[in-house]
Amino acid sequence: MAHNFRTDLAIDWCPGCGDFGILTAITQALSEMNYGPNDAVVISGIGCSGKTPHYINLAGAHTLHGRSIPYATGVKLANPKLKVLVTGGDGDLLSIGAGHFVAEGRRNTGLTIILFDNEVYGLTKGQAAPTMPLGMQTKSLTRPNIYNKVNPVALAIAAGYSFVARGFSFDTKQLKEIIKRALMNDGSSLIDVLQPCPTYNNINTMEFYRKKVYKLEDEKGWDPVITEATKDPMEKYRIAGERALEWDEKIPTGVFIENRVIPSFTKRLNENIPNYLTNPPSEQQVSDKDGYTIVDPVETFSDKTV
């Protein structure tokens, strides 16, 4: 029987919240990938997005504000066989967790990071988040935002993520397909998901996005994939970068870059550690049948013998 990826907990997001669409897209993607109950895990930080793991019937950790990426990286590196999803808000991943967001691009561990991007801190009553543009004033702000915004797609490309995409929470079909493709990526993927916060963001509403979004994949010849055979990968990055910066008139969704050449961090570790991928840290036995260590300290540290 196919695994049911939803728990029976009552969901306490606000009515009309974009989070529902994201949750639906995630669980549908997991079902369509035919994952079993112990094939994947979900890690989150703090905020409304942080509650997501509790609503998914997979092992999950609702960790510290901004730290979902390092917790998830630890899980993935100790057991590279697991698919590891990260659900995080814009404040969680791009403000308090920005350092980890950038470092993960350099690592390319193999995480599927889903960024809940609604431009506000919902759970703490609507403060400006790092994706809110300069000068914008949503209804709970006491004055217009005096920060400029960070562009998650452009930042992810610059940081080195091997798969960078954008979805829209009210287009669960497209989002589901993007998530499935990201789950097949060996390295780390960033999916920026545009979503309304019906309670605190009265500007970036569902209607606002519906009017502006368009799909990259609808364009003839759109091909963001880089393989060993790609003649001019820099050209692909140039185009991806240009599209990443588009915003005011039209907002592109879909896959910006999918670079299959960058080795994942787990592959890099495998170069140094014997049998790392086949017998990872989580699978190793550490003692013999009598419960004693199997490590020979003198042989392992023979360089210290005198």
Place this chain on the structure above:
Amino acid sequence: MSKLDVNIIIGGPQGGGIDTSAALLSRAFAFSGFEVLSTREFHSNIKGRHSYVHLRAMDGKIYGLRYPPNILVALDPDTIFEHFEDVASGTKIIYDSAFQSSELSQARMIMRDTAARIKTLLESNNLSKNIAGMLEYMKSRGGILIPIPFEQIVREAVDDGVPTRYFNTLGGAITLSIIGIDIDSTKDAIKHIFGNKEKVITPNLEVIDRAYSYAEENKMAGKAIEKNAKKNRMLLTGNDGAAIGKLMGGLRFQTYYPITPASDESTILEEHEAIRWINEENETLGKGGVAVVQTEDEISAIAMASGAALTGARSATATSGPGFSLMAEAISFAGMDEIPLVVTFYQRGGPSTGLPTRNGQADLLFALNTGHGEFPRIVLSSGDVPECIYDSVKALNYAQKYQLPVIHLIDKNLANTTEVVDTIDVKAVKIYNRENVSEKGTYFRYTLDTENGISPMGRFGKQIFWLTGDEHDELGHVTEDPVMRDRQMEKRFRKLETASNEIPIEDKATLIGDSSNDVTLVTWGSQKGPCIEASAELMKKGIRCKILYLKMFNPFPSEFVSKILGESKLNIMIESNMLGQAAQVIRMNTGIDIERRILKYNGRHVTVDEIVEAVENIVKNGIKKVVLTNGA
């Protein structure tokens, strides 16, 4: 075998080969069959500032370093200036005769405050403000000057345009010949240091030959000391010991962010990622290695180690004060979510950046209280290199068994102490393996149905369960229900009671020496050895001491400590901080206030002799507090 007991301070510029000189000495002594104990003092600097090694070699177990040293070896003029207080009657000062004309004003790498003190000293003694003046001063204290023409000796030995590159070998070799260590041990030592680099070894061997012949010709060579070669011993630092113990204890995932003096442990693990197994059968069993990951910061280091622990891998991180401060929130999460996690906490001089490369024991209260809210944790401390090994195994066991953060304290002095370890007993500590969780039915990760507070822990990849920093129900979902809250809080703390009952007293505190002795020296960390030797020295002076050596601060052995302190005539606390933090922990747990304290917070290691002097002062003169000040 003729008796050997020598204390040496060898100094030179940081990055100038001082480590090679120290390695040459320690290996040559080890190859001759002696015990060696040394520690390293250095600045937070890559090249140029004063660095030195305080080393003792002896035919017999060494507990601590003696002060002042018998020999001071100066590989640069700064060493002579810096160690002006370290010369006593009979101290031999081995130095390059070319230093004679060096001026204090030119010694720009000496810290200005130190230079000012040296200047005042020389002026008040009407001595010239240069090496000649300082040597004159040292002579007046009873020092014996041994000038050596470094450049001439090297030129006679090798044809190399840069003779200075052999000065470290020469300094070591001259010292060893003066002591009477045979040339073969010295040569073996240099071969051991340089491995298979023939091109480096050959000229260094020629320098050693010439150093020994020079000493012979100039009647400096010491009476030959008989060798007593032993096999398969290891020369290990505290950092090495922790790395070895962690691997033995089953560590397979370690994270770190670079910081002194903790990151050495991680780079040592990195160098030994490919583990060697005890036998073939095990090779198939364990086949793999330890993954060592350098992270973007310490928050990431502890978060990654925590994440890895959820999969069943034994994981740990290592850090020092500033990094540990960043880990506070994740320690609280590990406590709340019952994550088996070891943090090896290398204490250095604080607060803030403090004395980043110097010793300190000022993080005990912090380790006991890190993180918001109330949650159980285990805090233990090691006092010598073998303890670093076995305590690391135990720390991993405690984490697995009681599912909580375990903080393992090692002070900087111990981290940088090098010691000869005769054997490592692979059967000294059994590995604790968690029981597998039943595959049937819904899995309740935080089940309340547990008398000892321990709920069987599943693994990501094997079971579905949840974690949250929020208070949670038995499944791991968020709850704010007042009754569930109380029950989960009480369940978590029952684990600490269980740990307190199960961990044997010898892993918490030990009494060293005759229990009927009047004076109790209470200490922890790297003062353990010096206190043991100080107690023997004090016995000769008619002061009968025993030592209460503390190893575990949470759960604290209150009953044991109360009994010993209560029965003792005089209790003296010895620790490397200003506030007497262990004394505060004792008072908090037992109500006993140890008023008499010997404290050191200048960042330098504690020597046997300064403890002896301080205890005498307290016992004979009734002084309450003594602050120790040895060390350049």
